[in-house]
Amino acid sequence: MIVSSIKLTSFRNFENVSAIFSDGANIFFGKNGAGKSNLLEAIFLTLLGKSPRGARDAVMVAEGANFYRVEGEVRTGKQTQSVAIAYDTGGRKKITIDKTPSRNSGLFERFSAVSFGPTDLEILSGPPSKRREYINIYLSQASAKHLSYLSDYHKALEQRNAFLRQNEYGGANPYDEMVIELGSQITLQRKLFLEIISGDAGEYHANISDGQNLKTAYTPSVELNDDFGDIKLIKLQFEKTIGRLKEREKILQTSLVGPHRDDIDFYINGRPARTHASQGEMRTAAIALKLAVFDYLKRIQKISPLLLLDEIFAELDISRRRKLIDSFGQFEQLFLTTATDIPELASNERKKFVIENNSINPE
Amino acid sequence: MFKSAESVERLITQLSRLPGIGRKSAGRLAFYLLKIPKEEALELAQAIQDIKEKVGFCAICNNISESDPCHICSDSERRNDVICVVEEAVDLAALDKAEGFGGRYHVLGGRISPLDGIGPDDLKIKELLARIDDKVKEVIIATNPNVEGEATALYLAKLLKPLGVKVTRIARGLPVGSDLEYADGVTLSRALEGRQEI
Numbered sequence: 001m002i003v004s005s006i007k008l009t010s011f012r013n014f015e016n017v018s019a020i021f022s023d024g025a026n027i028f029f030g031k032n033g034a035g036k037s038n039l040l041e042a043i044f045l046t047l048l049g050k051s052p053r054g055a056r057d058a059v060m061v062a063e064g065a066n067f068y069r070v071e072g073e074v075r076t077g078k079q080t081q082s083v084a085i086a087y088d089t090g091g092r093k094k095i096t097i098d099k100t101p102s103r104n105s106g107l108f109e110r111f112s113a114v115s116f117g118p119t120d121l122e123i124l125s126g127p128p129s130k131r132r133e134y135i136n137i138y139l140s141q142a143s144a145k146h147l148s149y150l151s152d153y154h155k156a157l158e159q160r161n162a163f164l165r166q167n168e169y170g171g172a173n174p175y176d177e178m179v180i181e182l183g184s185q186i187t188l189q190r191k192l193f194l195e196i197i198s199g200d201a202g203e204y205h206a207n208i209s210d211g212q213n214l215k216t217a218y219t220p221s222v223e224l225n226d227d228f229g230d231i232k233l234i235k236l237q238f239e240k241t242i243g244r245l246k247e248r249e250k251i252l253q254t255s256l257v258g259p260h261r262d263d264i265d266f267y268i269n270g271r272p273a274r275t276h277a278s279q280g281e282m283r284t285a286a287i288a289l290k291l292a293v294f295d296y297l298k299r300i301q302k303i304s305p306l307l308l309l310d311e312i313f314a315e316l317d318i319s320r321r322r323k324l325i326d327s328f329g330q331f332e333q334l335f336l337t338t339a340t341d342i343p344e345l346a347s348n349e350r351k352k353f354v355i356e357n358n359s360i361n362p363e
Numbered sequence: 364m365f366k367s368a369e370s371v372e373r374l375i376t377q378l379s380r381l382p383g384i385g386r387k388s389a390g391r392l393a394f395y396l397l398k399i400p401k402e403e404a405l406e407l408a409q410a411i412q413d414i415k416e417k418v419g420f421c422a423i424c425n426n427i428s429e430s431d432p433c434h435i436c437s438d439s440e441r442r443n444d445v446i447c448v449v450e451e452a453v454d455l456a457a458l459d460k461a462e463g464f465g466g467r468y469h470v471l472g473g474r475i476s477p478l479d480g481i482g483p484d485d486l487k488i489k490e491l492l493a494r495i496d497d498k499v500k501e502v503i504i505a506t507n508p509n510v511e512g513e514a515t516a517l518y519l520a521k522l523l524k525p526l527g528v529k530v531t532r533i534a535r536g537l538p539v540g541s542d543l544e545y546a547d548g549v550t551l552s553r554a555l556e557g558r559q560e561i
Contacts, residue, residue, distance in 0.1 A: 109548050144548035155510040162477035174475045174483050177517035178510065 010065035012038035030355030036337035046072035052115035117310035128263040153182040184234040205288035221261035304332035425470040
């Protein structure tokens, strides 16, 4: 997948800029605060309609403006599609693909992108919601069905919680069956996804870190044995767990079991990463996790997703940097930001851009 | 707005209460009614009065009807062994256009949606369960294929199955006469799941 050009209007610090990108690596140089990450965000937004760092649309509108608009030409194989995302501060968001209005799921069905940025350390160090976000955004790119399960699940969950809050109703929660049905599907898909990611991320991690071991373990909130893989079994256990927590749910008036309470545990050389890993080690693990989803999407979609790497060299020692750069060859198109000139990147197969004074200048 | 004609203003206010009608459309409708012959306008008024006075709900299936039981429940030609459950009377009207179903209906009067303050007790669910006897072999659940409709279907299935009746759900998939290439991925995958041998 190649983004061959992009045009931004009142997006973050860019008033009106456009750029033409090349296949292979595109590198954005610039000082802190120049807007390099904003540019990566705009490219990701063009493909998937969402910010890679979870920013709300209103935040991405330039100061003093009342809308943003990002446009891009996206090439998949021989086909080129033009995508435009516009948002006005009244809350209206419009997505068009080749001038035809589309929903967000239309973007997820067509395009895929993997991004890595400084906030991704939170996959390891942050709250469980960051780990669920990691699964959601990448699993949804691989499976449109997963995206629809997720959005339906959250609607059903809201209904179930509304019933819990209205305790004048007696009896069983009428949304139990729906939440169990959708939640079990999501649980199974997450399990299968993480089994694959765990193996691949482990390999990438060992390679970049000279043999350190990374283990990824899914801990679903439904109480399950390690070797579950049958949807019927998950539904049964889901029902049991709900039954066991019934009284507590009534008191707390919220759903205590389901994919919205899942977590992932990471271990580096057998020790829990959250409490034992250094910043550099966490960064390496987070990069390995992103490279693994990159491989996964590439295998499933038979096309290379776009890769966006924001300041990945910070906190990495020279040997880890080199190994990381060596893996770049396998990517169709890559966007990279850096505040410092990195000698390892001096090769001429790469197009460089200088980001300064709120503009993008090819070097 | 129309200080000179208070009754016009009153009509506009009434019309703008209808779903999908704003003040501007209401104004346009009011002026249309002003222009048409008196008989025509009174016919509309009479029709409104009639539905409020004559139309009620069928005590058996909760369908809207001028007779009780309704024409479907009192039709002796229809099968008694299958009941099709729908959310609203308008769904019944739509479904009854489909050929090949000669059974009875049951109108729930909505769908379970606690966010809108609608719980199971607010729908005609007890009435449905009371209708299940030895004669009824199958209940077809035809609630809408969205989250609330599916949840209502699953909830009903859980209540109905212990009564020893076969519970089925209408199929989800592609609209007839459409092209595959325009269907979204989720619809297609549902259609594949629901495939049938030919």
